[in-house]
Amino acid sequence: xxxxxxxxxxxSGSGSNLQALIDASIEAEIAVVVSNRADAYCLERARVAGIxxxxxxxxxxxxxxxxxxxxxxxxxxxxxxxxDLIVMAGWMLILSGEFLGRCGCPLINVHPALLEPEASNFPxxxxxxxxxxxxxxxxxxxxxSVHHVIPEVDAGTVIAAEIVQIQPGDTExxxxxxxxxxxxxxxxxxxxALLKSPPAAKRERVHA
Ligand code: GRF
Numbered sequence: 001x002x003x004x005x006x007x008x009x010x011x012s013g014s015g016s017n018l019q020a021l022i023d024a025s026i027e028a029e030i031a032v033v034v035s036n037r038a039d040a041y042c043l044e045r046a047r048v049a050g051i052x053x054x055x056x057x058x059x060x061x062x063x064x065x066x067x068x069x070x071x072x073x074x075x076x077x078x079x080x081x082x083x084d085l086i087v088m089a090g091w092m093l094i095l096s097g098e099f100l101g102r103c104g105c106p107l108i109n110v111h112p113a114l115l116e117p118e119a120s121n122f123p124x125x126x127x128x129x130x131x132x133x134x135x136x137x138x139x140x141x142x143x144x145s146v147h148h149v150i151p152e153v154d155a156g157t158v159i160a161a162e163i164v165q166i167q168p169g170d171t172e173x174x175x176x177x178x179x180x181x182x183x184x185x186x187x188x189x190x191x192x193a194l195l196k197s198p199p200a201a202k203r204e205r206v207h208a
Contacts, residue, residue: 005084005195006031010091015042016180017089017110017187022049024188028195031081034074036093052081058093071099078103087191088149092128097151107149108159108194110187112179114143116158126154131176134166141165142175144182146190160190 005028009018012035021030022045033046038055046053054077058070074095078086088109100107113130114122118141125133125142134142143163148156164179 004029006081007191008078008081008083008086009033009042009046009089010086011035011040011042011089012037012092013040013042013090015040015045015090017183018042019045020184021087021089021188021191022051024192026188026192026195028085028191031083032078034077036091042090067096068098071096075099075102085191085195087187089187094153095149100149100151106194108146108190109149109154109156110183111145111147111154112142112176112183113145114161114163115145115147115154116161118143118163131179132172135170135172135175139166142179144179144186146187159194160186162186 007021007028007030009021009030009032011018011033015033018033030049030051032052032054033042034054034056035043036056036058038057043053043055056070056074056077062070083105085105086103086107088107091109095107111126111130113125113134115124115126117124123137123139131142141163143161145158145161147154147158150156162182164175164182166175
């Protein structure tokens with residue numbers, strides 16, 4: 001049996017991006033899926049695929065000490081899997097720089113907007129409301145980015161990006177549906193490319 005790189009997936013929601021990774025024929029093993037929401041559907045998707053599914057509940061209003069403790073618990077869950085890559089696929093918790101330093105492998109995230117300007121005046125839409133923001137701003141297009149995770153939210157180096165046109169009459173739902181379809185192709189492709197790239201390219205270049 002060939003030894004494939006091992007991926008851990010962190011997800012908080014429905015897990016359609018996890019499903020895209022499961023369904024893609026990438027030469028990698030999804031070794032574990034962790035969710036901060038015990039009832040998140042992503043855990044069910046993992047179970048159906050025979051992947052260890054770990055609920056690790058987090059209540060949003062914890063103190064900084066409890067956050068640190070949560071990150072320690074998360075590291076304790078992930079470590080035994082000896083992961084080569086962690087993919088945040090709809091993971092809604094911000095992880096500290098300390099966690100990123102300690103987890104021992106690169107982390108990447110998929111974000112439903114463009115994070116590198118396509119033109120000098122093109123707005124960078126970070127955060128959870130970026131699909132709504134793209135519509136509000138009346139943009140002609142938005143997109144999808146797969147990027148390295150750094151302590152600053154949605155700010156790490158972009159690994160892959162794709163444009164999604166905004167159509168007249170688009171609602172937040174119709175636009176997000178098209179964005180997700182693009183995510184489901186781009187994320188597995190980016191993971192595969194990253195895993196095949198030389199070691200130096202796998203990590204975020206913090207000091208470019
Ligand atoms: C995706 O749109 C991703 O870009 C964002 O969270 C969403 C997760 O969706 N970070 P799903 O749970 O994979 O369906």
